Amino acid sequence: RVAERPEADVVVIGSGLGGLCCAGLLARYGQDVVVLESHDRPGGAAHSFDVKGFHFDSGPSLFSGFQSRGPQANPLAQVLDALGESVPCASYDSWMVHVPEGQFESRIGPTDFLKDLETYVGLDATREWQKLL
Known part of the structure; x- marks a missing residue:
């Protein structure tokens, strides 16, 4: 139970990739944002878990269109650029x-x-x- 009612310009329901991208962009451009999530961790389907000593990454595992500089073809790369964030990437030939x-x-x-x-x-x-x- 929440003792106080938080105030925000925008409430985002769900902390999957879409919800986090939406909340990040809204916050970047000046909105006061609250993200609500029913699960015990953020990320939606994009998370990891351990079973019997083995580590599993679930959710999306391949994103194409990331470039180091210049216009980005990938919508997630566009969001990361707007937020000034980056993620480690592996390159394939x-x-x-x-x-x-x-x-x-x-x-x-x-x-x-x-x-x-x-x-x-x-x-x-x-x-x-x-x-x-």
């Missing part, structure tokens, strides 16, 4: 792509990925992928 036709290793980056996609599954599939973007 390639990754495995799984499609109905099979799997293939693709290079990282939008241009190389589209070339690899066309090579392995054809121009029609590449055009369909571009429609999603």
